[in-house]
Amino acid sequence: MKKEIGIGLAGFGTVGSGVYKNLVRNGALIEERAGVCFRVRRIAVKDLAEPRAVEAPEELFVTRPDELIEDPGIQIVIELMGGIDFPLAFIRRAIQAGKSVITANKALLAEHGREIFELAKEKKVAVFFEAAVAGGIPIIKAVRESFVGNHIECIHGIFNGTSNYILTRMTDAGLDFSPALEEAQKLGYAEADPALDVNGWDAAHKAIILASLAYGFWVDPAKVHVEGIENVTASDIRFADELGYRIKLIATIKADDEGKIEVRVAPTLIPKSHVLASVNGVFNAVAVRGDVVGETLFYGRGAGQDPTSSAVLCDLVEAGIALSSPKESHGFAAHDLYGDCKPVADSVSKFYLRLGVEDRPGVLAQIAGALGAADIGILSVIQPESHTGEFISLVLILHDAPYGKMLTATKTLAALPCVKSEPLLLHMETFL
Amino acid sequence: MKKEIGIGLAGFGTVGSGVYKNLVRNGALIEERAGVCFRVRRIAVKDLAEPRAVEAPEELFVTRPDELIEDPGIQIVIELMGGIDFPLAFIRRAIQAGKSVITANKALLAEHGREIFELAKEKKVAVFFEAAVAGGIPIIKAVRESFVGNHIECIHGIFNGTSNYILTRMTDAGLDFSPALEEAQKLGYAEADPALDVNGWDAAHKAIILASLAYGFWVDPAKVHVEGIENVTASDIRFADELGYRIKLIATIKADDEGKIEVRVAPTLIPKSHVLASVNGVFNAVAVRGDVVGETLFYGRGAGQDPTSSAVLCDLVEAGIALSSPKESHGFAAHDLYGDCKPVADSVSKFYLRLGVEDRPGVLAQIAGALGAADIGILSVIQPESHTGEFISLVLILHDAPYGKMLTATKTLAALPCVKSEPLLLHMETFL
Numbered sequence: 001m002k003k004e005i006g007i008g009l010a011g012f013g014t015v016g017s018g019v020y021k022n023l024v025r026n027g028a029l030i031e032e033r034a035g036v037c038f039r040v041r042r043i044a045v046k047d048l049a050e051p052r053a054v055e056a057p058e059e060l061f062v063t064r065p066d067e068l069i070e071d072p073g074i075q076i077v078i079e080l081m082g083g084i085d086f087p088l089a090f091i092r093r094a095i096q097a098g099k100s101v102i103t104a105n106k107a108l109l110a111e112h113g114r115e116i117f118e119l120a121k122e123k124k125v126a127v128f129f130e131a132a133v134a135g136g137i138p139i140i141k142a143v144r145e146s147f148v149g150n151h152i153e154c155i156h157g158i159f160n161g162t163s164n165y166i167l168t169r170m171t172d173a174g175l176d177f178s179p180a181l182e183e184a185q186k187l188g189y190a191e192a193d194p195a196l197d198v199n200g201w202d203a204a205h206k207a208i209i210l211a212s213l214a215y216g217f218w219v220d221p222a223k224v225h226v227e228g229i230e231n232v233t234a235s236d237i238r239f240a241d242e243l244g245y246r247i248k249l250i251a252t253i254k255a256d257d258e259g260k261i262e263v264r265v266a267p268t269l270i271p272k273s274h275v276l277a278s279v280n281g282v283f284n285a286v287a288v289r290g291d292v293v294g295e296t297l298f299y300g301r302g303a304g305q306d307p308t309s310s311a312v313l314c315d316l317v318e319a320g321i322a323l324s325s326p327k328e329s330h331g332f333a334a335h336d337l338y339g340d341c342k343p344v345a346d347s348v349s350k351f352y353l354r355l356g357v358e359d360r361p362g363v364l365a366q367i368a369g370a371l372g373a374a375d376i377g378i379l380s381v382i383q384p385e386s387h388t389g390e391f392i393s394l395v396l397i398l399h400d401a402p403y404g405k406m407l408t409a410t411k412t413l414a415a416l417p418c419v420k421s422e423p424l425l426l427h428m429e430t431f432l
Numbered sequence: 433m434k435k436e437i438g439i440g441l442a443g444f445g446t447v448g449s450g451v452y453k454n455l456v457r458n459g460a461l462i463e464e465r466a467g468v469c470f471r472v473r474r475i476a477v478k479d480l481a482e483p484r485a486v487e488a489p490e491e492l493f494v495t496r497p498d499e500l501i502e503d504p505g506i507q508i509v510i511e512l513m514g515g516i517d518f519p520l521a522f523i524r525r526a527i528q529a530g531k532s533v534i535t536a537n538k539a540l541l542a543e544h545g546r547e548i549f550e551l552a553k554e555k556k557v558a559v560f561f562e563a564a565v566a567g568g569i570p571i572i573k574a575v576r577e578s579f580v581g582n583h584i585e586c587i588h589g590i591f592n593g594t595s596n597y598i599l600t601r602m603t604d605a606g607l608d609f610s611p612a613l614e615e616a617q618k619l620g621y622a623e624a625d626p627a628l629d630v631n632g633w634d635a636a637h638k639a640i641i642l643a644s645l646a647y648g649f650w651v652d653p654a655k656v657h658v659e660g661i662e663n664v665t666a667s668d669i670r671f672a673d674e675l676g677y678r679i680k681l682i683a684t685i686k687a688d689d690e691g692k693i694e695v696r697v698a699p700t701l702i703p704k705s706h707v708l709a710s711v712n713g714v715f716n717a718v719a720v721r722g723d724v725v726g727e728t729l730f731y732g733r734g735a736g737q738d739p740t741s742s743a744v745l746c747d748l749v750e751a752g753i754a755l756s757s758p759k760e761s762h763g764f765a766a767h768d769l770y771g772d773c774k775p776v777a778d779s780v781s782k783f784y785l786r787l788g789v790e791d792r793p794g795v796l797a798q799i800a801g802a803l804g805a806a807d808i809g810i811l812s813v814i815q816p817e818s819h820t821g822e823f824i825s826l827v828l829i830l831h832d833a834p835y836g837k838m839l840t841a842t843k844t845l846a847a848l849p850c851v852k853s854e855p856l857l858l859h860m861e862t863f864l
Contacts, residue, residue, distance in 0.1 A: 022724045026581055032648075033580050130578070136725035138578030146562070146570030148465050149458055149745025216464075275731060278710055292454045293568035293742035296732035299707065300725065310725035313581025 002037040005320045008068030008099075009043045010090065011080035012061075015104055015131070016043070017054035018305035019078065019312045026313075034317040036324045042068050044081075065090050069097045076319045078312060079103040088112050095119050095127070100319040104131035104308055110205035114218040126322055128315035133206040134159055134284045136307030137300040138314065143214050143288065150290030152214040155253040156270075156429060159206040161282035161302050162190045162197035163229050163249040167237075167267075168280045171246065176234045189282055199228035200249065200265040207251035210286075211263045214253065215339045219263055223341035225403070227266040231424055236354060239382055239395045245269040245352075245428070246277040252429060260342040269352050269428040345404025350379065350428040352397060353406075355413060356421030359392045363418045367394065370416065374409040376401050391420050397428070434469040437752045440500030440531075441475045442522065443512035444493075447536055447563070448475070449486035450737035451510065451744045458745075466749040468756045474500050476513075497522050501529045508751050510744060511535040520544050527551050527559070532751040536563035536740055542637035546650040558754055560747035565638040566591060566716045568739030569732040570746065575646050575720065582722030584646040587685040588702075588861060591638040593714035593734050594622045594629035595661050595681040599669070599699075600712040603678065608666045621714055631660035632681065632697040639683035642718075643695045646685065647771045651695055655773035657835070659698040663856055668786060671814055671827045677701040677784075677860070678709040684861060692774040701784050701860040777836025782811065782860040785828045785838075787845060788853030795850045796826065802848065806841035808833050823852050829860070 009016055020040060023030065031037050043056060044065040062068075068077050069090075077094045079101060081087050087108055094101050101120070103109065109116065109132055120127045130140045134157070143152065158164050162184055169180040181198065184190035196202045204226045211219045229249050240247050250268040255261055270277050275297050279285040284302025289295050301307035357363045364383060371378060377399035384392060398406070410423050441448055452472060455462065463469050475488060476497040494500075500509050501522075509526045511533060513519050519540055526533050533552070535541070541548065541564055552559045562572045566589070575584065590596050594616055601612040613630065616622035628634045636658045643651045661681050672679050682700040687693055702709050707729050711717040716734025721727050733739040789795045796815065803810060809831035816824060830838070842855050 022581060026583060026724065029583060030581055136728060138574050141573065141578055142570050145750070146573055146746050147742065148749045149454060149462055149742055151458060151461060275710065278707065290742060292458065292738050292745065294733050294736075294739055296568060296730070298728070298730055300728035304726075306724050307726055310579065310581055310722060313724065314578050317580045318577070 002031060002035060003324045004037045004039055005075050005323055006039055006041045006071065006073040007316070008071060008074040008077045009040055009080070010065045010068060010077060011082065012043050012045045012052060013080065013082065014305045015308045015312070016078075016080040017052060018309040019080065020056055021054045022306065022309045022313060023316070030313065030317060034320050036320045038316065038320060041071055041074050044068055066093065069094050069099060074099065075323050076100045076102065076316065078316070079105060080312075084108050084111065088116075091116060092119060095123050095125050098123060098125055100126050100128070100323060102128045102312060102315045102319060104129070104312060106132040106202070106205040106209060110208040110221055113209065113212060126319060128319055129209070130315050131308045131311035133209050134286060134298075135300070135302040135304065136310045137284060137286060137298045137302065138311070139210065139286045139298055140213065141314070142298060143210060147288065147290045147293055150292045151255070153255060153289045153291055155210060155214060155251070155286060155288050156276060156431075157203070157207065157210070157251040157286040158248055158276060158279050158284050159203040159251050159286075159302060160197055160249055161284060162194060163203070164279065164284070165189045165282045166198065167229060167232070167248060170232070170234055171237050171241075174234050174238075177230060177232060198230055200226040203249060203251050204265040207253055207263050207265055211253040211261060215255065215261050217339040219261065219341055223263070223344070225264040225266065225344040225347065229267045232267050232426075235393060236352075236424065236426070239354070239393070240269050240352065242382060243269075243380065243397060244272055246272055247426065248276060248279075250276070250429060252427070256342060259339060261339055262342040262347050264344070264347060264427065266427050269426055271430060274431055345402060345407070347403045348400050349403070350398060350400055350430060351406050352395065352426040352428055353410065354424040355394045355396070355419050356391045357394045358418045358420060359390060364394065366416060366418055367396075367413060370412055371396075371398070371409060374405065374412065376406065376409050434463060434467060435756045436469045436471055437507050437755055438471055438473045438503065438505040439748070440503060440506040440509045441472055441512070442497045442500060442509060443514065444475050444477045444484060444488075445512065445514065446737045447740045447744070448510075448512040449484060450741040451512065452488055453486045454738065454741045454745060455748070462745065462749060466752050468752045470748065470752060473503055473506050476500055498525065501526050501531060506531065507755050508532045508534065508748065510748070511537060512744075516540050516543065520548075523548060524551060527555050527557050530555060530557055532558050532560070532755060534560045534744060534747045534751060536561070536744060538564040538634070538637040538641060542640040542653055545641065545644060558751060560751055561641070562747050563740045563743035565641050566718060566730075567732070567734040567736065568742045569716055569718060569730045569734065570743065571642065571718045571730055572645065573746070574730060575642060579720065579722045579725060582724045583687070585687060585721045585723055587642060587646060587683070587718060587720050588708060588863075589635070589639065589642070589683040589718040590680055590708060590711050590716050591635040591683050591718075591734060592629055592681055593716060594626060595635070596711065596716070597621045597714045598630065599661060599664070599679060599681065602664070602666055603669050603673075606666050606670075609662060609664060630662055632658040635681060635683050636697045639685055639695050639697055643685040643693060647687065647693050649771040651693065651773055655695070655776070657696040657698065657776040657779065661699045664699050664858075667825060668784075668856065668858070671786070671825075672701050672784065674814060675812065675829060676704055678704055679858065680708060680711075682708070682861060684859070688774060691771060693771055694774040694779045696776070696779060696859065698859050701858055703862060706863055777834060777839070779835045780832050781835070782832055782862060783830040783838050784858040784860055785830060785842065786856040787826045787828070787851050788823045789826045790850045790852060791822060791824045798848060798850055799826065799828075799845060802844055803828075803830070803841060806837065806844065808838065808841050
């Protein structure tokens with residue numbers, strides 16, 4: 001006779017109903033593998049009358065989420081409600097009540113992870129969050145368990161399918177940002193309000209969680225450099241292509257020699273030969289380099305009902321096994337290492353700089369002079385054939401320099417009379 | 433005060449000395465994360481006088497491996513000796529003595545896994561084997577834990593770096609098999625006796641372990657179809673290229689609608705657009721499709737001292753955590769599902785067939801006629817320009833057909849007077 005574990009499901013939207021559907025469909029297999037029996041006892045929704053995409057017995061539904069916490073037969077609460085303040089308060093109460101918690105809420109963990117895991121440690125309950133980063137890609141488990149013997153040297157991730165779809169279409173079809181975004185919206189790959197996806201913050205939440213896990217301290221979101229893809233044009237992608245690069249929205253997580261951590265999400269030039277450059281459409285991927293394992297890469301769907309459900313089911317089985325054979329929980333707080341973030345201004349890389357300049361002799365000399373005065377070296381220059389208008393795009397690839405210094409130099413350039421449009425400055429990753 | 437766990441290391445070759453080196457180097461981090469303290473108490477080697485690539489205190493070394501088993505201070509035995517009969521007997525005795533066992537021995541597990549895991553279940557000890565498949569790629573953990581909520585639909589793996597290096601060089605530099613193999617040997621990517629690597633059996637051992645794990649029953653090596661890359665020529669790679677394919681040594685693991693499992697290792701044509709086609713050089717990769725998670729891919733180094741050590745260290749921490757907070761061990765036997773392999777002859781796919789034929793009119797008609805009589809459809813034909821000699825290569829892409837039927841038809845073709853050389857028949861995977 002297998003032990004029965006009671007589940008409370010908070011939220012029955014895309015992911016919540018997906019978890020229920022797949023738990024029912026693959027229930028026999030999951031119980032066989034887990035050695036315990038899972039039973040959904042209550043499902044909390046906002047409105048009982050709202051139509052549901054997946055069928056479930058009517059008597060399971062409640063509108064007051066705390067009924068899940070109050071039910072002594074529920075040992076595991078799965079939070080899939082969305083938002084921040086309400087689920088935070090709910091998860092706090094669930095932990096206080098001694099329930100194991102599973103969540104896919106990346107914004108919540110990125111902003112309140114420290115508090116949640118400290119409370120969980122105090123109350124000796126486990127909090128699981130595989131689904132919060134990169135959906136179906138098991139990257140939390142890989143970084144925490146598989147690479148436990150490694151110092152993580154760096155992580156480069158494509159964590160936002162919407163942005164990656166848009167950049168892929170800009171690359172393959174030569175579209176500009178706006179039509180590519182419209183196409184993504186038509187196909188259901190982008191929300192009506194695409195802000196969080198294209199402004200880099202969705203990817204940044206995931207990067208914060210992963211960096212925190214890899215380096216053992218909670219990364220402060222205020223110390224993370226976040227840029228979206230809104231200012232990338234089809235011609236930037238063409239220029240990058242000529243130079244042997246693709247532009248991707250890359251989350252970069254890196255430890256420097258003194259152990260200072262850099263977390264950055266920005267449209268970034270990466271060499272076409274790197275595997276990340278071939279990750280197209282709505283797919284996500286994460287490249288992890290460890291000091292023992294070397295280069296690795298994980299690829300899959302980062303969002304969507306089913307891939308995210310798969311990650312929640314993994315957490316569910318782990319929570320169930322832990323409950324059926326009690327052991328010291330090893331949630332996030334298990335490795336209380338301490339670290340600090342590197343100031344954004346100190347982050348060193350090569351850069352791509354596009355300037356709209358007057359099309360007349362002497363302009364390049366003036367710009368090269370200003371960069372030289374700022375002690376920034378030029379690796380290469382693309383000065384396209386003269387256009388009919390009075391502007392041309394001048395593209396420069398610049399030597400390794402701290403971001404702060406580059407920003408100052410870019411402002412100096414922007415103030416030159418020969419520079420006619422807002423400069424675009426992009427990071428480059430050469431993976432050396 | 434952390435609990436101390438005693439380790440016995442059997443074997444101090446490439447992997448054994450790597451595990452020791454990395455455990456010393458990253459020891460503080462590993463103990464912090466694991467919450468237990470690891471101490472290597474004994475290292476078994478064949479010959480105390482043999483020079484060692486990694487330094488370790490002389491007093492740790494013993495020549496009788498059973499000293500590891502007899503030491504009551506050793507709770508975990510790491511078997512990295514190589515061979516089959518001797519380590520099998522050693523692991524049996526270690527399990528009998530109640531030691532947790534870690535091994536990277538793929539041939540041993542592929543041939544004797546059932547026995548080892550049944551004994552481990554009986555004795556309630558855990559056996560770990562992440563390092564046995566694909567080195568640093570954490571594919572065992574992904575299939576067993578991350579995808580626990582999935583029926584695995586199929587797995588396609590590049591599991592042998594030597595073969596992949598050779599095929600990559602044949603593709604990129606147009607080399608034939610023998611010079612590419614020589615190059616791999618010079619670079620240390622292939623052994624002096626490369627048989628196991630290039631004949632497909634190294635990859636087959638890994639496929640057998642992974643298939644057994646994914647489907648919950650031990651796959652009988654006799655039911656696995658194994659072919660090496662020795663008969664692939666530079667012109668096959670060129671023909672495949674013209675048709676939009678790459679030739680890779682692919683391990684294919686698939687469940688059909690009735691749950692029958694097919695395990696096959698063979699040089700296989702895969703579309704250039706598939707991510708596996710971009711896995712080059714000595715790298716390994718595994719694509720896993722689950723019914724919930726969809727398509728995923730894992731990429732990294734499949735062999736070598738450090739990547740393999742990384743996997744052993746992951747197992748070590750897991751074994752240590754399990755020992756420090758006893759719970760029901762969930763080794764392989766945890767999911768006692770039952771299944772069966774599909775007969776090799778029933779395996780259906782498209783095929784690539786190269787025939788050396790006489791260069792005269794009517795030959796194609798004769799061959800097409802024979803295939804038609806065998807009820808095998810032709811998808812496309814490449815008949816290269818006439819050569820000066822009396823042979824030409826005729827390449828046919830054939831419709832989905834069972835392998836058994838294809839083999840019979842190929843034999844019929846080989847017996848035709850117009851067919852002048854041994855036909856080459858390769859599987860194709862279209863991932864549909």
